[in-house]
Amino acid sequence: MEKDPFKEYLKESEPDRAGKSYAWSTAIGLQAVDGLKPSKYLIDTAIQNIEGKITMKEVQNLIDTYYEERPVHLSDDERTEEADKVSSRIAEILSETAFTFSPNEYISIHRKLFQGIYKHAGKIRDYNITKKEWVLDGATVMYGSASELQAALEYDFSQERDFSYKGLSMDEIIHHLAVFVSRLWQIHIFGEGNTRTTAVFFIKYLRTLGFSATNDIFAENAWYFRNALVRANYTNLQKGIHETTGYLEIFLRNLLLNEKTELHNRNLHISGLLDIEKVDIQDKKVGIQDRKVDIESALLKKENVFSAKTTVHIQRLFEKFGYEEIFGRSAVMELLDIKKSGASRLLSNLLQADIIEPVSGYGKGKYKFTRINIMNQIM
Structure with a gap:
């Protein structure tokens, strides 16, 4: 931001x-x-x-x-x-100040946010979805099945409603909150607008638990929050990758305890720049700081740091085309809803940053994503 x-x-x-x-x-x-x-x-x-x-x-x-x-x-x-x-x-x-902890409140927030913007505002999706994620190197989270969304939502709410925080340490509280919000988001009951709806609902819920959360963590790190939700819901045993709430817990410690751990989206990439699954929660902050120098030195020079808006444009392009598909300016204009000049400027910037490369044999102005660590160039 x-x-x-x-x-x-x-x-x-x-x-x-x-x-x-x-x-x-x-x-x-x-x-x-x-x-x-x-x-x-x-x-x-x-x-x-x-x-x-x-x-x-x-x-x-x-x-x-x-x-x-x-x-x-x-x-x-x-x-x-x-x-x-x-x-x-x-x-x-x-x-x-009004708030009710219920599935209906969650759905109502989506309706209020997107009424007149999305036709499906406040409606549970009736189709299955996948989304390519750059943080997962093109893989997708397994989102809730369309036939089970209402039941899954009600189950998660009932589990949280019956849970007692009494006697828990702050580390245990934060871990539990990370598990709850990541599971709620993973259901992905709406066609669009899930992350914004989940964030608003979660902030309201945190207030009922006595947390004020009145700082700029969400404002400045919304994209990190989403990527942390992704990593909390992705496992690939063949590649040695396990779902982890560790990134969310770092985010929540900054949000709720005013800790100052730096939040970098590149650290969430499954390539393993920061293997948080192996960092004990008690030593988390120390481990991150100790490895920061190694991480930074491993990255490419940061002449090409993109804005949050451009970063999400890259994400949306990658979701659509991945590493294999070929695309040009017209496809970029249609997907991102931008004019010819904006699409040309974006392609030029991505080409200069080695995030995309020209492809011959398909006509002039055709590109595909390069097989490099995209996160080295963004965020």
Whole structure:
């Protein structure tokens, strides 16, 4: 995430401003998990809300009017409207105290976030899905079967509802929370918007457990959060890879205990830059710091650090094409919903960074992903 425009308000002594700032910062930061970036208009409007000049309902009315009057195809990124509207809805939900720990609440949050944006808002998917993940080198998590989603969701909620945190150490509490949220996410009951819905629900749930979580960890590390969920739900015994909540636990320790462990997406890649499964939880922070120098020296020079938005574009391209399929500018435009100039610029940057390579025999301007460690170049 770029420099947070709300950070100064987080430091304000006035609780109302700090609370609103946290809600907006988190809401906007979470859009990165789907490669979205809110508009400057949304940020300016959010600041008016933080300063008490307009209400949340007035914010949403202004955003709706803005897009009703806005010329079509005004920008390269045509999903900015989704980012703006969903950000305002997340901020509203995080600003409310009402919450019920139930499957219906979880589904209701998805409906509130994506009403009018997705046709399936608030509806459980009726088809099976797979997603290629760069963090898994092109493999996919085994998501919940469409025929069992409702039952799986109700089971996870019943297990958590009956669980007692009494007498547990903070390490044990954080481990359990990581297991719960990773299992909830793995069900993936919606066609789109699962990570944002899960994050909002989880933050609300943490508050019922006494955690304030009012910092910028979600805002600045939303993509890490998603990749940690992926690693918590992937096993490949043939390659010696086991599902692990270790990455999520590091994230949660930063979120809930204000620890300062650096969060790098490249460390989550299954190539094993950081083999967290072999790091004892008590020595986790020490182990990470000890290996940091080795990790950094093993990476390529970092001249080509990409933004969160570009990183997610790479992820979406990799999900679609993997290492084997050939693609060109038209395919990039269609998949990412960007104009010709934006697609050309993206391809040029990826080519320069050796993430993709030109392919002969298919006509000019055809590419495929290179078989190198992509994470060496991103995040």
